[in-house]
Amino acid sequence: QVQLVQSGAEVKKPGASVKVSCKASGYTFTTYDINWVRQATGQGLEWMGWMNPNSGYIGYAQKFQGRLTITRNTSISTAYMELSSLRSDDTAVYYCARERRSSGSGWFDPWGQGTQVTVS
């Protein structure tokens, strides 16, 4: 079945960087975009950015420009999200999600299980 499996929880100090992986299986990795979304405790979903694994084209939410780097390794069907200059308010669960589209409208399915990143 189609699934995304993320790396484990991380604890980082302020100012450090964190890199979260997202391994895809059950489909051809380069066919669909991968998006990254985060959620602080008790808060809503916040979109961070996306990547086309085939072309490597990326787009970042303005809020994360300069701190966020999304990459991939197509040989192992894995996408990565690296966030630098971490602050306490970056503490959140980080999700990857596959995006499918039709006539410009997209949807996220499936989602990874989430990775807790704690900055303290």
Add this chain to the structure above:
Amino acid sequence: SSELTQDPAVSVALGQTVRITCQGDSLRSYYASWYQQKPGQAPILVIYGKNNRPSGIPDRFSGSTSGNTASLTITGAQAEDEADYYCKSRDSSAVVFGGGTKLTVL
């Protein structure tokens, strides 16, 4: 940037029908998709496109759009439908989520 507005909380009696709404200008151009999230779990897709359900989503879930408002309707709400629901759309090259609606089934 475009925003999507949802009511923070909605309640429904067991077995009754509830509609959760999502308002935003981007919905005039793009369909919303809807996600259900239960505590401690990742979101799951429940509605996408004009009104499509992924495999495994009960047919009591349906979606519609009118103007700048998208709606998720649950016809005959069940106890297991109690969750947070988020709408999502697109604004040019960015993705935007609504703030979420907490659904309580009484």
